Amino acid sequence: MNDDSEERNRRESDVPVDLSRERESFVRQFLKQGVELTENLLEENKALHSQLSELRQQNALLRAQVASDDAIRDLLRKIETLETERRTLLDRSTQLEETSKENQDRNVEIEQELHDLANLYIASSHLHSTLSVRGVMRHLCELLQQLVGAELFAIYLLRGEEAIAIGADGIELTALKSIPQGEGVVGEVMMTGVPRINDKPQPGGTLETPVASIPLMVRDTAVGVIAIATVFAQKPVWAAVDRELFKLLSSHAATALIAANLYAKEPGAATALDGLMDHLN
Amino acid sequence: MADYSCLVVEDSPMMRQLLVFALARIKSIAVTEAEDGVDALRKLASASFDLIVTDINMPIMDGLKLVKRIRSDSAHKDVPIIIITTEGSTEDRQRAMALGANAYITKPIQAPQVIAKVRELLSL
Numbered sequence: 001m002n003d004d005s006e007e008r009n010r011r012e013s014d015v016p017v018d019l020s021r022e023r024e025s026f027v028r029q030f031l032k033q034g035v036e037l038t039e040n041l042l043e044e045n046k047a048l049h050s051q052l053s054e055l056r057q058q059n060a061l062l063r064a065q066v067a068s069d070d071a072i073r074d075l076l077r078k079i080e081t082l083e084t085e086r087r088t089l090l091d092r093s094t095q096l097e098e099t100s101k102e103n104q105d106r107n108v109e110i111e112q113e114l115h116d117l118a119n120l121y122i123a124s125s126h127l128h129s130t131l132s133v134r135g136v137m138r139h140l141c142e143l144l145q146q147l148v149g150a151e152l153f154a155i156y157l158l159r160g161e162e163a164i165a166i167g168a169d170g171i172e173l174t175a176l177k178s179i180p181q182g183e184g185v186v187g188e189v190m191m192t193g194v195p196r197i198n199d200k201p202q203p204g205g206t207l208e209t210p211v212a213s214i215p216l217m218v219r220d221t222a223v224g225v226i227a228i229a230t231v232f233a234q235k236p237v238w239a240a241v242d243r244e245l246f247k248l249l250s251s252h253a254a255t256a257l258i259a260a261n262l263y264a265k266e267p268g269a270a271t272a273l274d275g276l277m278d279h280l281n
Numbered sequence: 282m283a284d285y286s287c288l289v290v291e292d293s294p295m296m297r298q299l300l301v302f303a304l305a306r307i308k309s310i311a312v313t314e315a316e317d318g319v320d321a322l323r324k325l326a327s328a329s330f331d332l333i334v335t336d337i338n339m340p341i342m343d344g345l346k347l348v349k350r351i352r353s354d355s356a357h358k359d360v361p362i363i364i365i366t367t368e369g370s371t372e373d374r375q376r377a378m379a380l381g382a383n384a385y386i387t388k389p390i391q392a393p394q395v396i397a398k399v400r401e402l403l404s405l
Contacts, residue, residue: 122299
């Protein structure tokens, strides 16, 4: 037996075995596996491509968002800068408004001062614009009424020891009695040459107790008095210019009257200047 | 060349001068002066004015009569009129406004007050 089997084995090993079927089967298997693998790889590749595309899209979106965030941050920074500028401009505008208001107030003050100066200039120029005694008296009365607002007043002139009324408004001249020097407010002002002016013109007074008594001065001597008994009701307080007008009247009214009085005795302007050169030498 | 013309009617030369000075503070106004109501009417007959400032107590024709005459004249019936007067009572004011005055200012005047009223009436 063993010899048969040995012989069979020897015969089997001497004869080449036909492995082509195995080989084909192997190759088929191998190829099949290769195809499967390739298909798997292709599938995977396709999936990876798709994923890559998705990721690229997401990346683009994220980039856009970041850019947008940056833009928003820039805008916010710009807004803050503009807010700061706005606050600065508002502060500046407030300052300018205050300055403008101050300038306006100062303009009003200046206009008032100009008006007061105009009052004084006009009063002075009209007082001295005429050499007629009646003219001077008319201007004096007009000044008191129109510029000061005197309603009832009298103008007294010292003659000897008495003050005699030479002009009036709001009362008949003939109704006014003479006042002895030193008697009452008018007499006292006539004697001292010191004006007496109430703090306020209201309530009004009388010619015996005037709201303002202004001496008419020639150098240091009182030669007359203006007594203002009442002013118009629409004048509750003295204006700043009133006291200046009183000073002007005190120093100029008597001079104007004296000039007009002297001129009244002259036949004309030329002769009124006779002797002038002698006074200058 | 002034943009506006104003007629000042006042018998007191002192007051007239003061008013002219006050109005001169407004650069665009030219001022014409009249001594009383009759003088004013003569001036109105030959020229037109954008504003009239008038006293009340004047000889020949007083300010209230003047206002009445102006308002009855179609040529001047709309011209603004400011009364400036020593008469300070409410009745005087009401009478003047009823006749057609646009403003009523009492003496003694304060130039800034007059200027402000003129600016208001002329929309300056």
